[in-house]
Structure formats: structure tokens, C-alpha cells
Amino acid sequence: MRKPSAFRLAAIVLAMSAALVAASAASAMSRIKDLAAVEGVRQNQLIGYGLVVGLNGTGDTLNNSPFTKQSLQAMLERLGVNTRGANLRTANTAAVMVTANFPAFATQGTRMDITVSALGDSKSLQGGTLLATPLLGADGEIYAVAQGSVAIAGFTAEGDAAKMTRGVPTVGRIANGALIEREVNTQLRNLKQLRLALRNPDFTTSRRIAAAINDFMGANTAEPTDPSTVVIQVPARYAGNMMQLMTEVEQLRVEPDQNAKVVIDERSGVIVMGKDVRVSTVALAQGNLTVTITEQPVVSQPQPFSNGETVVVPRTGLKVDTGAGNKLALVKEGVTLRELVDGLNALGIGPRDLISILQAIKAAGALQAEIEVM
Template sequence: MPSRILTALCLLLSVSLAQAERIKDITSIAGVRSNQLIGYGLVVGLDGTGDKAPFTTQTFRNMMAEFGITVPAGTDPKLKNVAAVSVTTDLPPFAKPGQRVDVTVSSLGNAKSLRGGQLLFTALKGADGNIYAVAQGNLVVGGLGVEGNDGSRVTINIPSVGRIPNGATVEQTVPTSFASGDSLIFNLDQPDFTTANALVDKINSMMGPGTAEALDATSVRVSAPRDTSQRVSYLAMIENLEIETGDDRAKVVINSRTGTIVMGQHVRVDPVAVTHGSMTVTINENLAVSQPNALANGSTVVVPQTSINISNGGDNRMFKFGGTVTLEEVIKAVNEIGTAPGDLMAILEAMKQAGALRAELIVI
């Protein structure tokens, strides 16, 4: 296979054979989730790289008023070392008051860089408007921006966004439904009836019949003890059980921006002919019967025999894919003639429209 094909086209064969997975790796418990928090604040101490937005000046005046200092009306503070920022974080489930979480600080105005800045006390609110954490601290900025007197500028990464490790302190706990009711619901990360059924069978075999029941392809209800300590140890045992997950649907994923194509193992092609450029590919699938002699132990089986003929150039401009062609045979055929990613995308899309590609075609 030409090396240029390997660099131009990335065909990944995703092996979808059933394999054992821990329950904790493929499910989540309903009601046990992280929560997004957001706040608005000021970063000070910048080396002349702050912003000049009007809301930054307004925020500065409001902050000074909180400390009993009045900025004369009509005066321009000319804040070169201050920037208005948004502060965001994800509050983990079961986070308790006093615990600390990381925060991300992003410029809202036209600040050139947040490097060297310090975030002032900022309240972080949830979707319900309540304050769940407060943030403050020195920023760690991975980006760098340098500007010359002639207007030339060099920027490395993004200097207008920074992080504060352990920069927020949790003030109150987000209530969950973990300790309420007689059952818990496990939600599969990837909905699948086969996997949901396997999950139910595994839990019932370990904990007794009727312990688990499938609600749909995603959710499985599991009976759980009411006592919180018993419920924790009970779930610790269940989440480490291993089950055989079901095979995923046959899919072909195309990234039109990078030229990446990913095909699942169960992709199949029905008989179809495609005209594209000057390439000619013929794939035929013949079924032969293999029958052992009378003295041999064995059984009669059907053996597929595949023949692939390839030519490039001339007046031949027709692909022919025979029935029951497998994914490996399709890839081998198109790679032998050096098909570019764009050509293969066009071929796959045309085959899907013709109803010959037995797979879900996803373009991202």
C-alpha cells in the first residue's frame, strides 16, 4: 500500500466484538451529576494589558463604592491593569462546604492578556441563582502575547484565558436524590437494548431475581437499601461487576474538515456500481462448498471466495461491488488504487444514497 495513502487517509477499524466492561465505566447514576457554576469579577494587577470596556469601569466604580470610596463622576479611571472576566467551574457531585475546586477565568472585554493578574473575590452561582462557591487567587496563564510599537504582534496560545488551581471554595452542597427512595437508576452512556438486558441479568444473578429491571435502552432501575452507609457499600459492589456489552450499530463517520474516515466492523455493501474518475474496481464474492471425505471428521461448510480486479486509466470508469462484500475488502480495493479522502467520501455518500451501504453515515 503506498505510504501516501497512509498519510492522506485514516481508516480506523473499530473492533466491536463483545467485551467485558465494568458497570461503573459505562453507566452513571441518575441524579448524581456535576453542576456548572458561573460568576462575574475583576482581575487586577495586569501589566498594562487590561481592557477599556465601559462595563469594566462601571464594575470598578461599584466595587470601590462597596469599600466606601466614591470615584468622582465624569472622570475616567483609565484602567490599564484591570480586566472584567467570567469565572466558571464544574461543581462535582457530593462536594461539601470547605472543599476546593479549580476555576477557569476568561476575559469579557478587549484585554490583551491576563498574565500576572489576580482574581478578586467572586461569587459563583448556579442555574437557580444561589451562590455555591466563591473564587479568588492568582491566575496561571499558558498563553503569551507580545506587541511592537509598529503594531506587529506575536501571540502564543490564548493569553486572555487562565486557570486558578483550587481557586474556589465550596460554600454549600447541591442536594441530590441519592439517599432517597427504595431504588436507583443506572443510565447507560450509550443506549443499547442488548447491554441493558445484560446489565439486568448480571445484577439479578448476583443480588437475586427482581433486583434490577430495564426501563428502556438507557435506564435500569435497581433496588437499593434505604440506609445510606449500606447503599454506598451496595453500589460499590454493583459498579465493579463486569458485563458483556452489545455490539454497536454499523457506522461510517466522516470528518469533512480533516479527511478522516472511521468505519465500524459491521459495515456491509450490497451489489452496486459506482462511476468515479478513471478508476475501475471489481469485487466479486463467490460461495463454495467445502465437504470432507468419508474418512475425515468434519462438517460441510460454505467458504467465501473473493476475487478483486483493479485497473486505473483507459476508458474504464466503473466500480463494481458484489454482494456480501466486507469492510476489509472495500478498504483494500480503494487503497490499491490510491483513492484520496475526498474521493472516498464522495463514493461512500453516493453508495448510502443508493441504499447499498449497510451502515449509518455520520458527517461531522
């Protein structure tokens, strides 16, 4: 068996290196389908008001929720039951708001998921059934009707002296709980141009999308009009066949660009930094003031045969640490995100202190990124 020559080994290594580079470049690219949406092809929000029945005593208190009482009486009257003037004391009914997202191109007779949320002082919707509820759009027209058993993720358990609640038992979902009764007409067949709306507006990304489409079409059919919109003039060969055009365009791959940004959530201490975040040369130091208080009470006994009493004498130990061991650190210019994170972690800085440090670096003009506080 012949051993491969050095030349062949070098060729194999170069081929493998090229394949790895190509794979890494391809992994950084995204489909246009994931970067932009076709203008006009979107969801619509629906809302409705209804009643959930069958609750195990966890429904609305009718005296505190007059709208629930009125709705219950009106529903019973439509069913031929007269309750006017009667004293209703049921606790098994709750007034709810029903919301849903009407999908694009949804056809009559198909189903969609809905969310049910308590409106009154109901304690839980567990085990309840939503009665037929019309769902209206922004134009006041009925587009779907919802009904079904409510499924919740939380629960409430209580006794005489203790109560435990996990999750939110007053909000639930009904899978395929709404039946679509009206369609939204979206005419795509006879369009002369197609508008793509970027989910994250950016000048560079919109230009790259237009360039990828033009390269695929072999003509200047796409043009970025602004950071969030790319207009495609429908070529003659796709006239009347928008489905084929959209299918081919959305599979093209583009490397998206993004602004250097640091997102901070002060409530939870979460910090997210983009890969393009850079820091100019800056020196920083971080010190903590830690006060430790310890209590070691001592029992004082009286002398034998005396009239004294046994008492507990408090003894407090107080220790103050100003963090004098923390030194001034130098962050060099143009460091990468990994180097910045490693350097800050080496200082032993927690998320809360890191938020203050990033804001201070930004105030000093050394952080080349935008800070967004949630």
C-alpha cells in the first residue's frame, strides 16, 4: 500500500481548510425568509368577550363583578331562562377576554389557537369551559367563533392558614379553540411589484438583500428604498405566478448586518452584547463596600447566693471591607467582545456591577456601541 505523498497531504489539508471556511461563512448567512416579510402578508389581531362556566367555586363574585352578572342573565334569556330580579349567587362562572392572532391566508373552516384571560375577580379558570364567543377584528366584523375547554399552566391551593399559587391560573389557552368564519382577501396574483419589509431595519442588510435578488434574477429588479423596505419589480416570466417568485426569493441567503448594541435589563441583571461591540483604551477600577455584622449573645450568670438574675448580654461583631485589593485595570483599544468579557470577569465583577461599569464606560465615550436599557 502506497503512502500519500507530501503534496497530496498538503492538497487534502487545503481542501479541508477551504471546506471549513465555506461552512463557517454559510453558517453566518440567513435566508431572506428569516430576515424579511412580504408586505401585506401578516397576522391580524382578534378580540372577544365571553363567559367561562364549570369552575369549581373559583369564578367571579357576582356582587363584585356586575358585568359577569349582566352577561350571565343575558345568555340565559337567549336560551329561554328568565332570571330578571332573581338573586344569582353562583361562583362557577367567570367573565373573560379572548384574544387570538388571525393567520395570513387562513381559510374558512380552519382552526386557530386562542388565549383566555379572566376579567373579574376569578381565582382560577381550571376546569372551565368557554362558551361560544365571537372574535372581532379592528373593523368590528366577526372573523371567528371560539369555544372549548380551557387549559391552564398554573394552579392555586389553599387551606385555612396557608395558600400557594404557582404560575398564573387566571390565564389559559385553548388549542384549535376558534373556528374561522370569514376570510381576509389578500390578492397576490396580479401584483406588479413585491415589497419586502425587514424585521430588523438596516441600510447594509437591505442593500445586500437587493444585491442577492438581482444576482439571482440576472437583472436590476430589486431596489432598497429605505433601511426597512426592498421593492422587487415582478419580472415578465413571473407574471401571474407570484408563488414561484416568492418561493425562490425567500430561499436566497444573505449575511445580515447589525448595529453594535448592548442590551441591559436592570430588573433581572441580564446583559446581552453584540459581536461588534468595541471599547477604546480606558482604565477602570471597581471596589465594593462590604459590611459584615455577626451577633454572638453571651449569657451572664449572677454570683452564687445573690439576688441577681440570669440575663443575655448582646455581643456584636462588625467588620468593614472596602475592597482595597481591587486595582485599576487597563482595557486596551479595539478589544473584541470575548476579550472584554474575559477582562471584566477577571476583575470578579457581578452582573449588577457590570451594568454600572458599562454605563460609566459609555459616559466616558470609550464604548463604541449603543446601550439599550429595557
